[in-house]
Amino acid sequence: MLLTLAVLFIGQAGLGGTTVVCILLISTFVKTQMVADYFMGLKRTRLIWRAIVTVYLLLVMSLIGLAYWLSLS
Amino acid sequence: MNKVDTISAPHPKGYYPPGDFAIWFFIYAELLAFGVFFVTYAFARTYNVEMFNASQLELNRTAGAINTVLLITSSYFVIRAVAAIREDQQNLCVKWLFAAIFLGGMFLVVKIIEFKAKFAAGISLSTNTFYTFYFSMTVFHFMHVILGMIILGAVMLKARRGGYSSQEHTGVETGASYWHMVDLVWIILFPLVYVIR
Numbered sequence: 001m002l003l004t005l006a007v008l009f010i011g012q013a014g015l016g017g018t019t020v021v022c023i024l025l026i027s028t029f030v031k032t033q034m035v036a037d038y039f040m041g042l043k044r045t046r047l048i049w050r051a052i053v054t055v056y057l058l059l060v061m062s063l064i065g066l067a068y069w070l071s072l073s
Numbered sequence: 074m075n076k077v078d079t080i081s082a083p084h085p086k087g088y089y090p091p092g093d094f095a096i097w098f099f100i101y102a103e104l105l106a107f108g109v110f111f112v113t114y115a116f117a118r119t120y121n122v123e124m125f126n127a128s129q130l131e132l133n134r135t136a137g138a139i140n141t142v143l144l145i146t147s148s149y150f151v152i153r154a155v156a157a158i159r160e161d162q163q164n165l166c167v168k169w170l171f172a173a174i175f176l177g178g179m180f181l182v183v184k185i186i187e188f189k190a191k192f193a194a195g196i197s198l199s200t201n202t203f204y205t206f207y208f209s210m211t212v213f214h215f216m217h218v219i220l221g222m223i224i225l226g227a228v229m230l231k232a233r234r235g236g237y238s239s240q241e242h243t244g245v246e247t248g249a250s251y252w253h254m255v256d257l258v259w260i261i262l263f264p265l266v267y268v269i270r
Binding site (some may be wrong): 001004005007010015020021024025027028031032035036039040041042044045046049052053056059060063064067068070071 | 088089090091097101104105108111112115116118119122138141142145148149151152250253254256257260261263264265268269270
């Protein structure tokens with residue numbers, strides 16, 4: 001919830017740039033991984049089930065980060 | 074987090090995820106589809122950053138944040154429903170599921186208000202590339218929220234008739250897993266489309 005409020009604050013302030021994009025992507029990764037681990041219950045399953053989501057999230061966040069880095073540079 | 078960790082993960086390490094095994098293939102396929110959407114949006118943006126940034130400023134970020142809180146809270150209610158049925162508390166399970174569905178309905182109401190405001194301003198799917206992505210992704214997700222509510226509704230009705238117990242509640246876990254996926258996708262969609270610039 002706090003991370004969501006922080007994201008809203010950044011959005012309302014109209015902040016941008018490499019650092020802000022990195023912070024937003026990392027906070028999104030942390031939140032989604034927590035949903036997968038604790039809400040979906042993947043933390044206590046066989047590693048492969050959790051790894052699929054973690055790799056997926058890392059891949060999506062990295063590609064989004066790459067696209068934003070290309071547009072900023 | 075310890076309590077949530079305990080109630081959402083009943084199996085010892087080395088087992089399959091909660092719910093029907095088949096739903097997980099569906100969940101991973103859905104995540105892949107949304108992932109393609111997200112990455113395509115990000116790269117499409119590189120071709121016209123100014124237009125994407127200007128259009129993004131027209132979105133209602135407060136509504137997006139409210140919807141994030143609604144879905145996360147709703148997901149927590151679903152966890153409570155699963156915890157209740159594991160303790161054979163059918164009535165409590167039904168109440169938590171009803172609360173989760175209600176918040177899902179609130180999400181839809183906020184989204185409809187947002188869509189109406191956009192249409193009233195003359196903005197549609199064909200206004201520009203940003204809005205093509207905005208409407209495509211949010212409507213696609215909107216449909217998933219509706220499907221999730223239908224699944225949770227069916228689970229709630231069965232739970233109300235005493236169809237689940239502490240011994241057999243795979244259906245509740247299956248519905249819960251799908252609902253959490255809908256939540257997870259929105260947690261990515263909100264910052265990507267509404268905030269990151």
